[in-house]
Amino acid sequence: MASEERGRGRLLHNMPGLLQASLNPWLVRVRNNPERLAFVLHRVTGVIILAYLVAHIFVTSATVDEALWESVMGALSGPLSRVGEWIVAGAVIFHGLNGIRLILVEFLGLGVGRPERPKPPYVPPSLRSGQRKGLYLVFALSLAGWALAGVIMFAG
Amino acid sequence: MRASTLQLLQYLSAMALVVLLGFHIIERVPGLSPLTPESYEESLSYEVVRRAYKEYWWVLALLLAAALFHGLNGLRGILLEWRPAAHRVINLVFVAAFIALLAYGLRTIALHLAG
Amino acid sequence: MAEKEWGRLPEPPREVVLRVKRYDPERGRTWWQEYRVPTYRGMTVLDALLWVKENADPSLSMRYSCRMGVCGSCGVVVNGVPRLACQTQIAAVASRENPVVTVEPLHNHPVVRDLVTDFTAFFEKHRRIIPHIVRRDMREVEEAEYEFLMTPDEHLSIYQYSLCIMCGLCYSACPVAASDPEYLGPQALAQAYRFIVDVRDEGYDRRIAIVDTEHGCHRCHFAATCSAVCPKDVDPAAAIQRLRRIVFLRRLGLWRKRKVAPLAGPLEKPLRRIRAEYPRHNLVEGADPERQAREPVDIDFREEWLRE
């Protein structure tokens, strides 16, 4: 019995795990896959926004009293919280724009091309159809929006 | 609840958030905001914030519910991937956190409307 | 998978260093081992692994069968990308400046030994989505007398997905499968879509119920790495998104199967026998094809062998 178990041996569990999968966009070093980067960013920005939302619910509960609100605002007006706010703004912009793309793709099944007869060099339709162009647009608009948010927040 | 029902709500809340959060952010931008603050700094003054609660409380309430559902359900998905075996605990924590945070947020709005 | 150097690969370096991730199940030990392998033009990673097995280290284990990208048993992770070892040219993954080729077992599948991975769970997931034609009256399939009618367009809508060779590369690349062992995975979900939209199939409601769970199609986040690594251009990412659309619409009561293919039925006119001439221009001298057709020679191979 023991020898049989030795002979069979154990299986090695070979899964990178949640943190690797959701933080490292280059876990699989394949080219032509910015969707993976978008997935990682979407998840990371989502968690950032959720953390901000929970904090926001507690911070805004201070608005019921003028003195308390002024003191809370005073405590949160440092440059560090400004930068933090700016990061959250960037997260919201990316998450929102990419979210619109994901609704179109995942909910309505749009922008992934139609099935075809494969021809070399096998680039599948979903990696060269509308959603890909949308993704580049999302990246560009997010960067522009983030810069604009910086202008409003730091100069305004 | 069927998984597709929750996922549908996830997308519906996302679409609502685009509108509601857009409004919520515009409230802070001088020149665009319906609350007419003088500057970005001004938009957070007690006066303006109080008016935001009094005049647009329903936007805040809807925004709170949609954002909490969308965020917590997203987190629930991540946690389900992390520990699929613990799905009962994860779903329970999701419901409890949603109700607790929603109640706390609504309390703030109610206090403003009352006082 | 898209190969940038398609059709114009450079000469591979004279010699490559094969870094193989090995696993010994008896001792539960994992380690990296390096082999120097002389190359030739056209050598694949599988050829290199076989060279090692024949000349350097017979204890190296891997799995392969067809050596031509058809059976899907040779999937390994080459330089961080899941690929078919038999379809990956050494010249495409190594250069004179960087002659190191790392080979690991596929991720997300349990490793049996060295590069051999256990596909039991993967095949089980494929089986779970009922990967065959389902009819209300299953006798139409099981005691099939006639085929189902299908137009070329209807065939094209599933053809791409039916090319799946179950090599497990998509599952190995998926970020969800990387942490959730219960996730059905791109392969099974793409096949579920392929059968749901197949005009010959009527089992869509059963499949939608299987796919519409917390570890089914809603765990997909469209990272699309599955499509990027697929060696057969099956495009699971697109299939899953269209599958979700169907699942949602079905949930809202807005989707129904447009058409279910009928049985072909007996032919209107019976088939006619036509006389064909045997070709006569290249016959062996003295051979008479007509006589051979009339009196076929039965060769008893066993007797032949015994005589030898």
Ligand code: FES
């Ligand atoms: S050996 Fe059959 S696919 Fe590579």
